[in-house]
Each structure stands twice: as C-alpha cells, then as structure tokens.
Amino acid sequence: MAEGGDFDVCLQTYQYIYRRDLLKGKVAFITGGGSGIGFRIAEVFMRHQCSVVIASRNLEKVKAAAAKLEKATGGKCLALPMDVRKADQILAAVDAALSHFNRIDILVNNAAGNFLCPASKLSFNAFKTVMEIDAHGSFNCSKAVFDKYMKDHGGSIVNITATLHHRGVALQTHAGSAKAAIDAMTRHLAVEWGQHGIRINCVAPGPIDDTEGMRRLGGAKQTGSMEILRREIPAGRLGTKEDIANGALYLVSPAGSFVTGTNLIVDGGHWLTQNITAMLGKL
Numbered sequence: 001m002a003e004g005g006d007f008d009v010c011l012q013t014y015q016y017i018y019r020r021d022l023l024k025g026k027v028a029f030i031t032g033g034g035s036g037i038g039f040r041i042a043e044v045f046m047r048h049q050c051s052v053v054i055a056s057r058n059l060e061k062v063k064a065a066a067a068k069l070e071k072a073t074g075g076k077c078l079a080l081p082m083d084v085r086k087a088d089q090i091l092a093a094v095d096a097a098l099s100h101f102n103r104i105d106i107l108v109n110n111a112a113g114n115f116l117c118p119a120s121k122l123s124f125n126a127f128k129t130v131m132e133i134d135a136h137g138s139f140n141c142s143k144a145v146f147d148k149y150m151k152d153h154g155g156s157i158v159n160i161t162a163t164l165h166h167r168g169v170a171l172q173t174h175a176g177s178a179k180a181a182i183d184a185m186t187r188h189l190a191v192e193w194g195q196h197g198i199r200i201n202c203v204a205p206g207p208i209d210d211t212e213g214m215r216r217l218g219g220a221k222q223t224g225s226m227e228i229l230r231r232e233i234p235a236g237r238l239g240t241k242e243d244i245a246n247g248a249l250y251l252v253s254p255a256g257s258f259v260t261g262t263n264l265i266v267d268g269g270h271w272l273t274q275n276i277t278a279m280l281g282k283l
C-alpha cells in the first residue's frame with residue numbers, strides 16, 4: 001500500500017442491482033477517490049463500466065488506488081494530483097481529464113477534511129480550512145467542470161455531504177457548517193444549471209464503518225461508542241461504503257433522471273434518533 005493510502009481491498013463480491021453496462025461510455029471525476037467512500041464509489045462505477053478519474057493531494061496514493069481499481073474491475077482509471085483548495089490545480093486536473101477521456105459526464109465532490117474539536121477551541125484558521133476543502137472545493141470543482149464541459153453537454157453532479165447538520169452534533173461545528181453550505185449550494189445550482197441538462201444532488205452518509213473518518217474516532221471505540229452508535233441506528237447496523245456508492249449510482253443513473261436538487265440521506269434512519277452529543281462530549 002502506498003504511504004498515506006488507506007484504500008481497502010476491493011470488493012470480493014458486489015451485489016449488482018442495475019445492469020452491468022449501466023454507465024458504459026461515461027466518464028466520472030471523483031475528488032478524494034483514492035480512499036474510503038470515494039474509492040468505493042470509483043470501484044462501483046467502474047464495475048458498471050464507467051471510466052473514472054480520481055484526484056487528490058497525494059499523487060502516490062491515487063496512483064496506487066487507480067492501479068488497484070483497474071486490476072479489480074478491468075476498467076480505466078486515471079489518477080491526478082489536485083488540492084481542491086487550489087484553483088489552478090482544479091483547472092489543470094479538469095483539463096488533463098478531458099484530454100485523456102474527452103468527456104466528464106459525472107462529477108462526485110467527495111473530498112473533505114474533518115477532525116473532532118469543540119467550537120470553543122476551534123481556531124479561525126481551523127474553521128476556514130474545513131470550509132475551504134468542503135464547501136469552496138465542491139463549488140470550484142463544479143464550476144470548473146461546468147465551464148469546461150457540462151455547460152454544453154449536460155451531466156450529473158453528486159456532492160457527498162453528511163447528516164451532521166440536520167440536528168447538530170458536538171465537536172463538529174466546522175464540518176456540519178461546511179456540509180450545510182454544500183447542501184444549500186446543491187439546490188441553487190440545480191435551479192440554475194437544469195437548463196443545461198445538469199442534475200445536481202447530494203448523498204448524505206450517516207456513520208460509515210471502516211473509513212479513515214470513523215477511524216479517527218479511535219478513542220470512541222474504546223469507550224464503546226461504536227456500539228452506542230449502532231444501537232441508535234434504526235436499521236441496526238453502521239453504514240457501509242457500498243451503501244453510499246449505491247446511493248450515488250442511483251442518482252447518476254437513468255433511474256434518477258428526474259431527480260435534482262435533492263439530498264439523499266443514506267444512514268439507516270440514524271439522524272432521526274441520533275443523540276451522539278453526549279457521547280462525543282466524553283471524548
């Protein structure tokens with residue numbers, strides 16, 4: 001595994017719901033596609049015959065991830081360096097993707113930054129950093145792909161948000177605020193860009209097992225918080241990366257062709273019951 005990479009083994013089995021050539025001929029650009037949820041979205045899209053671009057800061061990591069994805073799926077995956085906080089890098093990556101594949105039908109704004117921190121200890125720069133990665137990054141990538149391709153060809157954009165801001169969660173003011181901004185941006189862009197044949201939606205994951213994001217809650221595991229989380233989820237289990245990838249797949253597929261400006265919550269009903277503020281307050 002490349003240094004810093006946390007992509008896991010590719011799925012040994014995948015339960016196909018849609019036909020296998022669902023995304024044949026399409027190209028998807030996935031930010032932060034070298035690990036966690038983004039990696040699984042790339043894999044599931046490639047298993048449906050989509051060509052994929054994965055882009056993040058750590059080129060060595062995305063290159064290793066791309067090689068692994070190509071081997072597992074037999075599809076095409078291009079790895080590119082890109083920091084979503086840097087406009088010049090976004091524009092260069094979108095240009096490189098278009099030179100390589102000639103099209104970008106799907107954009108998944110998945111890259112994000114997060115950590116646990118009480119608002120009272122959050123520095124101005126810490127809040128700004130998360131807003132820049134999540135909210136500004138999602139807008140800037142959307143705008144670059146719109147200007148350079150989707151404006152004239154249409155397409156589908158999926159923003160990965162979270163359920164944090166639906167009720168409010170301790171230690172997550174920065175992340176919840178950034179995700180709320182993306183949520184609102186999605187509805188505005190759906191209204192403005194519908195005339196270009198572009199649909200734009202969110203997938204909002206609840207707590208997802210076995211990702212860097214959740215591993216950062218290492219202390220929580222020791223205090224039994226994962227079990228508390230599981231008990232709060234009406235579906236009786238933590239979400240998986242496949243759950244989120246399948247949500248994204250639905251939205252970009254013809255099955256989602258009349259869906260735009262929505263926020264698809266994929267959390268087993270967790271946000272309806274969540275009471276993790278007390279749990280996080282103990283960390």
Ligand SMILES: CC/C=C\C/C=C\C/C=C\C/C=C\C/C=C\C/C=C\C=C\C(=O)SCCNC(=O)CCNC(=O)[C@H](O)C(C)(C)COP(=O)(O)OP(=O)(O)OC[C@H]1O[C@@H](n2cnc3c(N)ncnc32)[C@H](O)[C@@H]1OP(=O)(O)O
Nearest residue numbers: 112113114115117123125126129162163164206207213216
């Ligand atoms: C991680 C939290 C997970 C779960 C949240 C909690 C509860 C879960 C349970 C239920 C909630 C209900 C539903 C939602 C379920 C789950 C969670 C939701 C969202 C999960 C999101 C993610 O997992 S996002 C992906 C996570 N992955 C990453 O963050 C990888 C990328 N991250 C980074 O690159 C860094 O962490 C970074 C974001 C800090 C950016 O790095 P860099 O550009 O190098 O910035 P720095 O210079 O290091 O820092 C900038 C300023 O930020 C301050 N900072 C950094 N780290 C911390 C910290 N740990 N605490 C406080 N402040 C921090 C730093 O000091 C800088 O500020 P200065 O003022 O000092 O300049």
Ligand SMILES: NC(=O)C1=CN([C@@H]2O[C@H](COP(=O)(O)OP(=O)(O)OC[C@H]3O[C@@H](n4cnc5c(N)ncnc54)[C@H](OP(=O)(O)O)[C@@H]3O)[C@@H](O)[C@H]2O)C=CC1
Nearest residue numbers: 032035036037056057058083084111112162208211212213
């Ligand atoms: N895990 C969970 O339980 C939940 C996750 N989510 C959301 O799901 C998405 C994926 O999270 P998850 O898979 O857990 O996290 P990971 O940390 O595994 O993935 C985040 C990815 O974003 C990339 N990234 C971070 N900063 C930047 C940047 N400035 N520019 C470009 N790429 C960047 C990272 O790569 P690199 O370091 O190479 O840049 C990494 O591959 C995020 O939007 C997250 O908020 C939402 C709710 C719950």
